[in-house]
Amino acid sequence: MKILVALKQVPDTETKIKVAADGKSLDPADVKWITSPYDEYALEEAIRLKEGKGAEVVALSVGGDTAKDVLKNALALGADSAVLLKGDGQGDAFAVAQMIAAYAKDKGFDLILCGNKGLGGDNAAMGPMLAELLGIAQANVIVKLELGEGTFKAEREIEGGSEIVEGALPAVITAQKGLNEPRYASLKGIMAAKKKTIEELDAAAVTAGAQVSALALPPERPAGRLLQGDAAQQAQALLQALKDEAKVF
């Protein structure tokens, strides 16, 4: 069994967002880069499959030199090898899906795992686009995964509950919080990862479908009002304000 895990490097949640001089991208100064948390669930699932059934796990990322940190971490956690598709990382989900599809198409992967969305960009698009480009099955926002002989059974989150999706391998499965509890890298893993090399390839030339033309900070919310008095008075004042001023009711 051969598993590809696609990992994205993203700004940490706590990053203070500053717009770069071009008016359409994130100012990279002071940004702390992390592996997108949903991708960590994907990687953990791949490693558990490797431990349980035996599998070869290839970690992949698209980006520049800084994305190597994500791959080094994946190797330390248990990925067998790592591939960096070198690109500027600025493409849309469709561009990235095409780059990964061009890499993966002849490699015989049985399973491709990634996060259900990249933290921050929140497109939730790369996985299903990759599945379509490769002409294989998909199951998104997965909280439980079981593999059979050439088949999968996955539980996916939907409004007000979940549903069971069944399909044929190969497949793209996108992970959601709840799928597993990702481990931390062990010292042994970190030492072993130092001996492994990251394969660097030029990403395929592709055409994006969309681009960000402007990035702007949200308008400030108007200053709020504190309601005074005891609990009963505060409650009464709040409902009255919601009714008369906000016209919520």
Place this chain on the structure above:
Amino acid sequence: MILVFCELKDGQIRKPSAEALSEGRRLADASGKKVGALFAGASCAGAAEAAKFGADVILTAEGATLASYSSDAFAQLLADAVKAKGATVLLAAATAVGKDVLPRAAARLGAGYASDVTGLSMADGKLQAVRPVYAGKAFATTTFSSAVQTATTRPNVFPAAEKAGAGAVETLAAPAGDFKSVVKEILAKAGGKVDLSEANVIVSGGRGMKDGANFKILEELADALGGVVGASRAAVDAGWGLPHSMQVGQTGKVVSPTLYIACGISGAIQHIAGMSGSKFIVAINKDPEAPIFKLANYGIVGDLFEVVPELTKAAKAMGIGQN
């Protein structure tokens, strides 16, 4: 043509789909285009309602093979309909199905895709989308370079305005079976309550609730206001037995209700990412320095265990949520 994929539930158009269709109508009016509403399933009974939200054409694909949702089958159906109709814009609501099928259909069409958008406009046939990024700390304007342009609309953001359309019904052939994946079973459907992402009023609890059992007072307030209950990650991860499906935030649900009442929630960035799109925010917290107050339209500094029951009592007395 602007084609809008719509979902039916119990023979009626789902509200997020009506919102997407209605937005499609507005874009079409602004650009002199026609609007098509596309339905698929074992039965499309109820699809005629699309005319009320401005559909010029109602496309229905009915068949046993479409009884259960299949990502690849529905993506193929959508892409084929776009090609057959020469549509240049494909929209759907950012629901579980919409977010699953649109990107796949977009890839099939070689089209750009903007997900979970909160604003759309059209000039010279080119679609422009605005969407929140980086936990709502910024808004990105997306433009398209592909011939077909696709987007999903965030529920509860676009108004579902009634506007009569011609509603001429055309049928599409259902795809033959043998799909790559298919939904086999739907589990744990919440009993009758609307989902957080579609709710108009949300009462949410955080670490300040102290225990899962205390969420009962939030349930009572939500019932009185006609809303549903959510939770912060701190509450869900506290081992109080709250399901992840209740979680509002970056790793939970992104919601945009008319009213969001945050009870005992400090306002960590990860929580704000999920609810900053709410129209009115109320914060109830005993810590006056809690960051949630910076976001709130109305704040109550006090003990939520006193304030929340008083709110429930007052809401009942005022007859709120009864209409």
